[in-house]
Amino acid sequence: MDLRHLRYFIAVAEEQNIGRAATRLHISQPPLTRQIQQLEEELGVRLLNRTPRGVELTQAGALFLDEARNIRAVVEQATERTQRAGQGKLGRLDVGIFGTAILDAIPKLLLAFRRSYPEVKIVLHTMNKGEQIEALRQRRITVGFNRMLAPLPDITTRLVANERLLLAMSHTSPLAAQESVPFPALRDHPLVLFPTGARPNFIDKVMTLCHEAGFEPLVSQEVSDAITGVALAAGGFGVCLVPESTTSLALPGVIYKPLTGLPDHAQVDLSCIYRSDDQSPILEAFLGTIEQMRSTLQSGAALTE
C-alpha cells in the first residue's frame, strides 16, 4: 500500500465516482480504477460497491476513508514538524555553562534566542572548561560558554563579550577611599586569585598583567571560583580582580572599584564554543542570534540594564 492509494481512494470516496475523481486527480479513469482494485485486493476487503451511476462506500470503505484521512493528516504533520526541525525552529539546544561566569550576557542571549525560536528547548548543563570540550565532542552539548580558551582544531571559538576588570575588596580596605585604583598600586596589596582550573586560566592572565606592570604580586590565596574569591576579599583576605559582570554578586561588605592604567588586552573575554564540523540548523540559528546581539553584549553594555 502506498500514500498514492490513499490519496486516490479519498478522491474516489469523496466524488462517489471514479471518472470524476480521476479528473480531479489529473489522471485518466482506467489507471484509477486499477489502483482502487489493487488497494482492495491488497487489503482483501471490498471498499466500494459499483453501481451504474458511480460507486458507493461499503461499511469497511467508510471506515477506511476515515483512516485514510487520518493517515494523511498524520503525514502532513510529520512533514511540517520535520521541516521546522530542519530550519532550526523545532528541537533542542544543549548548552554548557560554567558556574559563576553565567552572569548577565548569557541569560540575555538565551532569552533573545528563546524569543526568536520558542519551540527550541534550551537545556543548560553546568560544567567546567574541560568538561565542555569533552561534552561537545561527545555531542552531549551543542554550544558551550567559557573564558580564555586555548584554540583547538575541532572546536571553533567565537567571542561573545569582552569585559573590563574590576577590583573587589572589603569596604574596610585602605583602597576603598579612592574612586578608582591605579593598577600598579596592587604591588603592595595581597591578592586573592581564581580560578584554579585548567590552563590557561584567569590566574595566568592576572600574573601576566602584573609582570607587564613590573611587579610580582603578593598572592594571598588561590581559590576555585569567583564567589569564593569575592567572599574572601570581603573578609579582608586581600583584593580580588574580577570580570565586570561579577558585580552582580552583591555580597555584604564587598565593594568594586574600577582600575586605571591597564592595557587594552586586560579585558577578559566570554566566548561561545562549538564543534567546527557541526552544521545543525539550530546551531546556525543560535550563532545568528549572537550576531544580532553583538553590539548589545560588548563590554560596558553588559552593565547598562
Place this chain on the structure above:
Amino acid sequence: MDLRHLRYFIAVAEEQNIGRAATRLHISQPPLTRQIQQLEEELGVRLLNRTPRGVELTQAGALFLDEARNIRAVVEQATERTQRAGQGKLGRLDVGIFGTAILDAIPKLLLAFRRSYPEVKIVLHTMNKGEQIEALRQRRITVGFNRMLAPLPDITTRLVANERLLLAMSHTSPLAAQESVPFPALRDHPLVLFPTGARPNFIDKVMTLCHEAGFEPLVSQEVSDAITGVALAAGGFGVCLVPESTTSLALPGVIYKPLTGLPDHAQVDLSCIYRSDDQSPILEAFLGTIEQMRSTLQSGAALTE
C-alpha cells in the same frame, strides 16, 4: 513522499549504515542512497550526516524517525481495522424490530451474534412492517424482523422461527376448565383479534383458519397489538389467538391454553428480511448466526428456557 521512503528511512536510521540497511531491505545500496536523497530533497531537510563509517541522524532526522515509526503504526492499525471490518467483525448492524413480537427468539439471536462478533455495534430500531421495508431500501437498517411478509422482489425473507398458536383468555372463561381447546369450539366464543396493520396480517390468518374449519368467527374487537389483545381477553372481552412467545406477557388474570385440531400451516412465522442485493459481510455474519441458531429457534424450543 511515499510509504516506501519511510520504510527505507527507518531501516537506514536503525542500521546507521546505508549498505546494511539495503541488505536488510533486500535491495542494493545505490537505489537506497537515491531514495534517501530524494526524501531529503522533497522535505528540504537534511536527515542524515554522512560519515566514512556510516550515517548518523541529524536532530531533524531523529524527529522524523519518530514520526515515521508513528505513521507506520497508524497505517498498520488502519489496515488491520479495515480488514476486520471487511470480515464483518467490526462495524455496526442496524436492526428493525416490531414492538411486542420481539420476545424470546430475537433477543436470543442478538445475544448469540454479539457473542460471536463483539465489535459489531447492534443498533435497534422499533418500526412496523412497512417502515422496515422502507428503511431497508434506504439503508437505514440492514435487517428487519417481522411476521407474515408478502414476498417482494428486492427484499429477501428468511424464516427464523415458527410458533404454535395458543389461546389467551380470562381465568374466568368457560374454556378455562379444559386442558386444551379444540379449535372448532371457538365458533361459539367471541374473538379479540390483532393486529390491525398492513396486510397480510395475523387477523387475515385467523379468519382463514376459521373459514377452513367451517365457521365464521364472532369478532368481539380488533386491536392494534398483542398486549392490548391479551389485556382485553383478560378483561373478558373474549378469547384471543396469540403466537406462543406471547406467553412471556404474564398479565394478571390471563391464562393460555393449547389448541387442538389445527392444520400444520396454522403456525405463525417470525422472519428476518434484508435487501436481496446486500453483500455486506456483517449481514453475512448475521445470517450465519441465524443458521447456527436454527434448531434452537424453531417452534417449541422458543419456550424451553
Place this chain on the structure above:
DNA sequence: GATGATCATACTTTAAAGGTATTAATCGGT
C-alpha cells in the same frame, strides 16, 4: 601511503504507473 569500508554517481534493466481505445452494463427518456 596502501587498504578497506562507506556513500555517491553513471548507466542499464525492470517493474509499475499512466494513457488510449474499447467493451459491458445499466438507467432514463422517448
Place this chain on the structure above:
DNA sequence: ACCGATTAATACCTTTAAAGTATGATCATC
C-alpha cells in the same frame, strides 16, 4: 421496447521511476 448517455472494467501501449551493475570518491586505519 429500444436508444443514447453514463459509468466502470478490460486490453494494449507508453512513459516514468525504481532497482540493479559497475565504478568512483572519500576517509579512517594500519
